[in-house]
Amino acid sequence: MKRLRPAILSLLLLITLAMSSGSLAAQDTVANSAAPFRFRLASWETRALLESGAAQLRRQFQPSLGLRAEDTELVKRYFTLAQQANMLREELGKAAATRQDASGIEQQLAALEHQQGILESAVERTIAVQLTQALRQEGLGRGPRRRILFPPVLFKLDPLPALLAVSPRERIELKESHLLQPGLLILARERVEGQQARLGLSSLVTDIGGLATYPSQVPNSFGLDFALATVAHEWLHQYLAFQSLGKGYFAGGEMTSLNETVAALFGDELGARLYYELYGGPPPTPSHREAGAAAKPEPGAFDFTREMRQTRLRAEELLGEGRVAEAEAYMEERRQLFLAQGYYLRKLNQAYFAFHGSYAEGPASISPLGRQVRLIRERSSGLGDFVHTVERFGRFEEFQAYLRAQGLAPAGATGP
Numbered sequence: 001m002k003r004l005r006p007a008i009l010s011l012l013l014l015i016t017l018a019m020s021s022g023s024l025a026a027q028d029t030v031a032n033s034a035a036p037f038r039f040r041l042a043s044w045e046t047r048a049l050l051e052s053g054a055a056q057l058r059r060q061f062q063p064s065l066g067l068r069a070e071d072t073e074l075v076k077r078y079f080t081l082a083q084q085a086n087m088l089r090e091e092l093g094k095a096a097a098t099r100q101d102a103s104g105i106e107q108q109l110a111a112l113e114h115q116q117g118i119l120e121s122a123v124e125r126t127i128a129v130q131l132t133q134a135l136r137q138e139g140l141g142r143g144p145r146r147r148i149l150f151p152p153v154l155f156k157l158d159p160l161p162a163l164l165a166v167s168p169r170e171r172i173e174l175k176e177s178h179l180l181q182p183g184l185l186i187l188a189r190e191r192v193e194g195q196q197a198r199l200g201l202s203s204l205v206t207d208i209g210g211l212a213t214y215p216s217q218v219p220n221s222f223g224l225d226f227a228l229a230t231v232a233h234e235w236l237h238q239y240l241a242f243q244s245l246g247k248g249y250f251a252g253g254e255m256t257s258l259n260e261t262v263a264a265l266f267g268d269e270l271g272a273r274l275y276y277e278l279y280g281g282p283p284p285t286p287s288h289r290e291a292g293a294a295a296k297p298e299p300g301a302f303d304f305t306r307e308m309r310q311t312r313l314r315a316e317e318l319l320g321e322g323r324v325a326e327a328e329a330y331m332e333e334r335r336q337l338f339l340a341q342g343y344y345l346r347k348l349n350q351a352y353f354a355f356h357g358s359y360a361e362g363p364a365s366i367s368p369l370g371r372q373v374r375l376i377r378e379r380s381s382g383l384g385d386f387v388h389t390v391e392r393f394g395r396f397e398e399f400q401a402y403l404r405a406q407g408l409a410p411a412g413a414t415g416p
Helices: 011-018 024-037 041-060 069-097 103-137 186-198 224-240 244-251 254-279 304-320 324-340 350-356 369-378 383-390 396-405
Strands: 007-009 155-158 162-168 176-180 201-211 216-219
Touching: 024 162, 024 176, 024 186, 041 155, 069 103, 069 224, 069 254, 103 155, 103 224, 103 254, 155 224, 162 186, 162 350, 186 201, 201 224, 201 350, 216 224, 224 244, 224 254, 244 254, 254 369, 254 383, 254 396, 304 324, 304 350, 369 383, 369 396
Parallel strands: 007 201, 155 216
Antiparallel strands: 162 176, 162 201, 201 216
16 A cells, blocks of 8 residues: 655644634634644653754764764664564554454564663654764854854754644635644544544644644654655754744644655755665665655556645635535545545545645645745755755745746736
8 A cells, every 4th residue: 555755744833823813712712623643742752852853963063073984884774773663563554454353562662762762862863963074164154164053953853743723614724733642543533533523624634744833743664765865854844933934834724834845855856865875775865865866657657646635726626616415525535535546635625735735746736836945945055055045034925936937937927
């Protein structure tokens, strides 16, 4: 069964949604309905900072950051254990579905997770040092010889919280978002979604692939290439929070998508480079690793991206005509098509598109932002130059004006 890459979520998105339009009473109702499963972010932050924050922060100010060959081998070992643990989790799911005894699998999984825990601090240190060196080389530091990174690279490898995304039924719009406990079972997710349905809302409890808290949260259950890209992605969100582009995130809509698209391209390219240079992964493309490039279907094969974007366009059309029930029936019909092709989608609704559509390179998006941002990257001398170019856009109109001035968009264009 094919897997979809989890979305990478910025903490700024959560802040934006908490301040989004809509009555306070309605927001309280949604939040209250999900309260039994709420993720306690402040408690997590305190624990993460106490466990590793001080040690990681000190390393950012060291004049040299040395690593041993065995440090890289520990990282490889950690993520080998993560892949083995994932296989056991899949076996657990099958055992639960068929009512088989899973006690032996649970014991094996606990042993693997214990081994990961022993290695975790050393792995976090190694990746933080490697990324810090790469960011310095890109000219993204400050001070003498640009050696001081602000903010310093700080992250934790942890199981990530789930996310409740909420949209009105009559249109695709991300109105609210709430973090929920990691590892929520299907029954719990459907209970939360059912409560939103009784409020007349479309909702989805989904997994995420990263969270730009500080320290940022990075999943400990995916591959090394994904982890490297995610750490870089979330660091850029933290960096941009102090620049015009990141401050513009609070405007929502196109500015949110622009931030996410920039961070995704940055994280993918830098993560792929580190994976190749330090861990023997496949070589990245000459300029950057384009989103989805490795997953392009063979001629005549099912094209998930094309079919998903077609679904989004038709759903938008039906909703725009006020045919809400018909749009929902259509999305369910399309979900069944994806299931038949091996793509597990538990729900496909307005909330799904509202959340996943903020990533302009993703299958759920119909925005040309991905192509436009890639054009800017291709004209940049390096990743650092690319970031310094886009970080100054505090309003979407400034981004559009730059595209026109550089001949990257028609002179009369006013929309994305």
